[in-house]
Amino acid sequence: MGHDSRAGLPAGSPAGSPAADVVLTGGRVHTVDARDRVAEAVAVCGGRIARVGTSAEVGALAGPRTRVVRLEGRSVLPGINDSHLHGVWLGAMWPRLLMDGLTGGGPPQPDAPPEPPPAVRLETAEDRRRAILRTGKLLSELGITSYTEPGLGPGEDGGATGCFGSAALRDYADLAAKGELNARVTALMLFGELDGASSEAAFLKGLRSFVPPRDVPGRFRVAGVKIFADGIPPMRTAWTDRPYTGGGGHGSLLVDGASDGEREAALRAMIGAAHAAGHQVAVHATGDRTTRVTVDAFADARGRDGRDGRHYLIHGDLLSPATLAAMAASGTGLNTQAGIAVATAPMLAGALGEAALADAWPTRDALAAGVRLCLSSDAPVLTPDWRAGVAAAVTRRGLDGSVRGAAQTLSLVQALRAYTIDPARQDGAESWKGSLEPGKAADLCVLDGDLLDVAPDDLPSVPVVLTMVGGRVVHERSAGSVREH
Template structure:
């Protein structure tokens, strides 16, 4: 299908990786009114006002979707990151964002950072009243409202999906606060630019801090715990299950931060119960999933539960995990290969500003962690986790995530064809151009 109307933008003279169902590869793409109107033959759409970009052999692919990136926090901290020596900038003391002007500046800066990296969409995984008194000021209801305002003014440079947060970031939550939050009003807007998709729940902490809830014991004899509040362990688990059930009934997407094998097991069980009781309703997923058991992973696959994980953090923190538990735990953690093989919709992401938002590094890290032999099929699979699968997580695969006629014109142009490279070489490939909604938002 093509349009007869002259295109606003044409990219030609290179390689176009569409990532459609047939893995179509073309040499050109045309864009009109923010939508892709032709892939392949585009000459007939070039008019006197068409902006024609010669790719000079470069490669266009679907825009990168970092499906777990704390944008306002990144904008406030950059170029520092937590694991890059920026702990002092994490908000221990005076908040990083204290007023509306600072919140807006951080959001705008995050868009600039994203544009330079070819990121056309990202997910803010946790904004809301649970952090209204938070130490950083980067996750509050005020930040959520500022996003809505910036989106309404047409000033976002990347599409933003949001999960609301009714407890503390990396901290406790209560069932009562969750119930109140779930029915509280929320800002709205054009869902293709600013979409509040659901809720985030913190089930536990992280293994290196000995706060992930595990079946095995840490070196100090503890085994972590659930962060959801309750009178005892059974009450905490019941409250977590109730949160999942309530959010599922409400039709909200549920993203659960769960890193310990025990917390993941309970989370998947709770999602399974909610689906059985009320039918399938949302694109629920596990966040991080460090110590997921293989049998639980298989059950998640059967239920269509996604996995959003950060290979860069896996590589960086594996020694810490081994020190907290043992070498075997570190060796079997983050089972990316198994997740892909089971058909789980895996999303790779950065969790920036915990680490950098540079997806090229984390695709290389994913291949390293998997111990996989370089191949075009591997690269396609890993790139798909940053494009096709991320669009699915957003419930947006009908209109973004691939380069097909009728979908939004979100593209990333690289200096080389990634399918011709080993993943380890990808971080050295430059981002030449970023197009969002048919507009060039970055050009090197």
């Protein structure tokens, strides 16, 4: 993305079009289109992008009732899509985060496992809805206009927190129908325990008998299912090819079974059944053996009917070059968190040895291989602030100043796409959101600065001054943050 890449943008609206509702002009409009072009101005009409181009081109759509926002060099971005964020849980915990101890102080210790999550318990629908709305307000302030709630369903109906049961799906649908959600939400069903065991029998029963709430078009959709295949390397619960240090074995899958072979067969059957039922399948997979087997199962499922289910790996801590190639060939996406890579690399090395870091969180290699990459927060594991996620992806620098995995750093453009248009594709919605192009939904945010001139480490300190969802302002930092006439 260059400073002179704004020329040649489509006008988008023919002569005689109605006056725009809002015109934002005199800034840097990062379209995140196929050519990553940067414009000066954008017009919004009827909840959609009406025109993108120079200030003169877009200003022609301003009428007597148009709100004209003078950006004065500020950056306009597509609305951020956090493609893996536990909205109910975040609303119940905020401002606490699970990894506060690892990301808010000194360097993490190699042999120190993550602390258990703080106790949270939501008892009623009112509690859950209050948490969802609290999350919505927080995300609006951060410029986040879409997110994926990754795992709500009957597998957690008796869960300890009350944050992940099937009732939360109905809460989301009801709030969406009433127009009370500030962000567009995609949800995944969960037929096993959160971070715990699942069984093929319970999974197949869930597929047959559980009826999720109806979609609320453009606001809430149940897209598919989530499966927890294994744990995480620092806890020595990921299923790995490498043995854990100190004779700690190789871990195993979380799926029920008497042997590795039985557990693998059950995981493959679950993935195949969900695909055959028309669902998107997202699998929490971290160990190199788990990621390899899961990608192979995705390829088998797609090979049966040719359908691109937009299936993806969640986290993907350890991915060999061969697995990355298989992901690209099968259309398997990767949804990962750069902040986790930065914070936990020493713990992974402590559990599996320094050599394991060669295949750890290979974001740049994934893109080079042709894998669809989405970056996300996993909040409340990490902060939902995407600016911190972008900074971590671009620098791979921890708060202690050390850089971990420098060979896997992304460019700013790559990181921005992984928070906007690529998550839209994960949602199956890239035709109508995820970039600032005429005809797409007017989901956008305004940064109080020029994104191209901000050092990545300083990005988290640049305020979001305006957030818009479908042309509706859901956050505005303060009167006078952006000038109008």
